[in-house]
Amino acid sequence: MKFIKPKRIPEANIQAEFYHRCRGLGLRLCLEYKYEHCRFDAVMLDNKDNIYAIIEFKSRIKPIIGDYNTKQIKKYQQYGIPIIVCLDYFSIDKAIGKCIELLNMSKF
Numbered sequence: 001m002k003f004i005k006p007k008r009i010p011e012a013n014i015q016a017e018f019y020h021r022c023r024g025l026g027l028r029l030c031l032e033y034k035y036e037h038c039r040f041d042a043v044m045l046d047n048k049d050n051i052y053a054i055i056e057f058k059s060r061i062k063p064i065i066g067d068y069n070t071k072q073i074k075k076y077q078q079y080g081i082p083i084i085v086c087l088d089y090f091s092i093d094k095a096i097g098k099c100i101e102l103l104n105m106s107k108f
Helices: 011-024 071-077 089-106
Strands: 028-035 038-045 051-057 083-086
Touching (some): 051 089
16 A cells, blocks of 8 residues: 555644653643543643643645634633743754753742
């Protein structure tokens, strides 16, 4: 069977690459975390098992300009935890940088 390249990168591939890079940097995270009536793609954990960021993965053909404000994101905002949206391989480094920044801020 010949592989037919999809039009966009599957979200699972973006999630896997994000996980791999985070683990390589010693960052703690949990994929597919369920809490109350939500299923977060990933949550970032500090050393005391506190969630300091929610990561949402989306695969897009065209970049999204402006705020990424969906019903799902609005639902997640009720927890008062920063939400980082990762749209493709190119946004992984920026998302990880934001996670490190938030982790450093949460230590104080």
